Amino acid sequence: MNDIPTTRRRRGRLRLLLGAACAAALVAGGLVIAPSAHAEADRTLTSNQTGTHNGYFFSFWKDSGSASMTLRENGRYSSQWSNNTNNWVGGKGWATGTRRTVSYSGTYNPGNNNTYLALYGWTRNQLIEYYVVENFGSYNPSSGAQRMGSVTTDGGVYDILRSQRVNAPSIDGTQTFWQYWSVRQQKRTGGTITTANHFDAWARAGMQLGSNHSYQVMATEGYQSNGSSDITVWEGGTGNPGPSPTGNPGNPGNPGQSNCTAVLSAGQQFGDRFNLNVSVQNVSNWTVTLSLGNGQSIQNSWNASVSGTSGTVTARPNGSGNNFGVTIMANGNWTWPTVTCRT
Structure with a gap:
């Protein structure tokens, strides 16, 4: 470490x-x-x-x-x-x-x-x-x-x-x-x-x-x-109970935003590719977007319906629960993709 x-x-x-x-x-x-x-x-x-x-x-x-x-x-x-x-x-x-x-x-x-x-x-x-x-x-x-x-x-x-x-x-x-x-x-x-x-x-x-x-x-x-x-x-996330520094009402903290959360964790790594596990929390009807890096592509996926192989890749539930995974061909780029989640 x-x-x-x-x-x-x-x-x-x-x-x-x-x-x-x-x-x-x-x-x-x-x-x-x-x-x-x-x-x-x-x-x-x-x-x-x-x-x-x-x-x-x-x-x-x-x-x-x-x-x-x-x-x-x-x-x-x-x-x-x-x-x-x-x-x-x-x-x-x-x-x-x-x-x-x-x-x-x-x-x-x-x-x-x-x-x-x-x-x-x-x-x-x-x-x-x-x-x-x-x-x-x-x-x-x-x-x-x-x-x-x-x-x-x-x-x-x-x-x-x-x-x-x-x-x-x-x-x-x-x-x-x-x-x-x-x-x-x-x-x-x-x-x-x-x-x-x-x-x-x-x-x-x-x-x-x-x-x-x-x-x-x-x-x-x-x-x-x-x-x-x-x-x-x-x-709490519903607004400042007291005056803000400017004397205006407090930041409402995006009260209308979905609390859909996607967490990436490492899977196995090989000489030319690596696995990532994705855990979706707080919702059951979700769309997860993975933004792959330059040269990367999806070789395999499991426990989700995955659309696309490079660039922006979208995953949705396929009845296998809220945990899925992907295998990414690195092509020399070992940076993890960014992930977003929405309902």
Whole structure:
């Protein structure tokens, strides 16, 4: 397995700080309850802190420089940082992660810099660090990771990857653990993240999360860069329950979009071809489209009615269930096709 590049290893001290907050958080049904029924005033953080603000768990960490994060109404926070900051990360979310549907909206200005916007969390009782990366600047945070497949969900395609950290800092001290990644191919700043679809896709690729969830936050991070963000996060996919950063109604999170999900996983590989398995979830009447790369063609398929052999290939149910497979002649191109799913 490939380790994550050294520019990402700096995060160990952050994890120790964030992990310590979980034991002190007040939790009810996975949602942190604010100690007062009254709205809390805005707070600007410039030093490392964790806690609760207006009903949401928050974390802020930096190792140096002028990064700051302002906690605002409901699940909103804003941040800014400059090049004199080595590394910082912060965001709002929940002290306990789960299979919740997370929605967010706002602005994110990464420029051509090393920064990203992601739903981020940890599990224990298998120690796992996970990311659902929605947007990033010049640096793809999954670089150096092993590609395990892809998942189509919430209107986009995410690459599924994993990397292993050996004797590295974690929320439980120095450990060896896996990192799980879903990295969105079509960058965005706003929408709905159906967390369960990523958890299930990872599991189907042999990437099991632990049984004990730690925190889960919608985080902004910057490393030796400059940028800003203004993000509001909330639970559910039907609209922001509070004001958005512009004072307008929140992002509805594509409430009318189908939740059809197609997950790719690896099959056997041969000298001139490879097999892919496709698992369709949440619907039974589906159309899956595979966009093959240059030179690739379909040699064989099973458990679905497949139309076409090159370019855009379409698969539909044939009575054999929601799992099917294809054999792709590589012709020197071993890149997996992109996949989309619709009802």
